[in-house]
Amino acid sequence: MTQAVPSITDPALLGDGGTLTGRKPLIEIRNVSAGYENKRAKTRLIALRDVTLEVYPGEFLAIVGPSGCGKTTLINMIAGFMKPLEGTITVRGEKVDGPSADRAMVFQDYAVLPWRTVYNNVKFALENRRPRPNKDELATRIAKVLAMVGLSGFEQSYPYELSGGMRQRVGIARALVSDPEILLMDEPFGAVDAMTREAMQAEFEKIIAETGQTVFFITHSIDEAVALADRVVVVSSRPGHIKEIVDIDLPRSRFAEGVKSNPRFGELREHIWGLLQAEALGAKIGGAGV
Ligand SMILES: Nc1ncnc2c1ncn2[C@@H]1O[C@H](COP(=O)(O)OP(=O)(O)O)[C@@H](O)[C@H]1O
Ligand SMILES: [Mg+2]
Known part of the structure; x- marks a missing residue:
């Protein structure tokens, strides 16, 4: 297929994928292997093998790969x-040695506290902060992130009163409120319905354009990865290793421009689909599947 859209050849409109070289990585993953010990059976399952990957400041990196690949x-x-x-694994040159406020995690299953209101769920992220922000400062920050995720007016609602998509926005607001440098997201939109999911992707692209955060984003959806990311890392089946890193050279803002009807979107999606398909077949033939 030929590249039909002229804007894609314009370097000024390239995604960050085109301009990464020369910048210092924010996260450096060097020859990482990981696994789990089963002490009783005295066995060790290797989940990841020799993964080397750099994540650049302000980059949106998506990870796709078969279930169970690590x-x-x-x-x-x-x-x-x-x-x-x-x-x-280092962040800004420092070895990761435990959780930190500059790396906030958003989980797939909302992880909101059912006994707290929306406001207090978001506030939770700031409660252990030292120095502790004062009440007015808290209110201002919480109002700002709730507006960002479209939850203004729901401050006093409890999670059971919200839809799945809204609960997930609470999780995102909670990650955003501490203004972390890095957002770690593990299939964050995986539990919401397709329509809501696309709306949330579009909103999220806008939010990230505003905050400039670095995003490490795991997804099952190739469409979601291509629509949001600057680069997509394709991971092989277990033990996971990097099969290919695909630059997503689509202009932003993607949703505002109807990215999914761009022929280049289709090409990139096909390419990644092919890689994963080969992986699934290889896993079956090689017997290494999950
Ligand atoms: N806590 C754990 N104890 C033992 N094995 C685990 C644990 N967590 C994950 N695994 C195994 O490690 C492999 C990778 O899991 P995971 O990282 O959850 O994969 P993915 O997120 O890609 O689906 C899988 O085979 C899984 O069963
Ligand atoms: Mg997983």
Whole structure:
């Protein structure tokens, strides 16, 4: 297929994928392997093998790969929830040695506190902050992020009163409120229906354009990865390793321009689809599937 859209050849309109070289990486994952010990059976499952990856400041990086290939394992190590068996992960040159406020995680299953209002769920993220922001400062920040995610007016609602999409926005607001440098998102829109999901993707693209945060985003959806990311990392089946990193050379703002009808969107999606298809077949033939 030929490239039909002239804007894509204009370097000024390229996604960040085209302009990464020369910048210093924010996150550096060096030769990382990871796994889980089963102490009783005295076995070790290797989830990831020799992963090397750099994430640049302000980049939106999406990870796709078959179920069980180690995506969550990788994001948990960047978050500092678990350690690699081999290799190192650094953020701004410093080794990750546990969770930190500059790396906020958004989980798939909302992880909102059911007994707290929307306002107090978001406030939760700031409660252990030192120095603790004063009440007015808190109110201003919380109002700002709730407006960003479209939840103004729902401050006093409880999670059970909200739809799945709204609950997920609470999770996103909670991650945004502490203004972390890095947003770690593990299938954040995986539990919402298709229509809501697309609306949330569009809103999220706008939010990120405003905040300039670096996003490490795991998804099952190739469409979602191509629509949102500057680069898409395709991970092989377990033990996961990087199969290919695909630059997404689509102009922004993507949703405002109806990205999905851009022929280049289709090409990129086909390409990634092919990589994953080969992976699924290889896994079946090789017996290494999950
Ligand atoms: N806590 C755990 N204990 C043992 N094995 C685990 C644990 N978490 C994940 N695994 C295994 O590690 C592999 C990778 O899992 P995960 O990182 O969750 O994959 P993904 O997120 O890509 O679906 C899978 O085979 C999974 O069963
Ligand atoms: Mg996972």
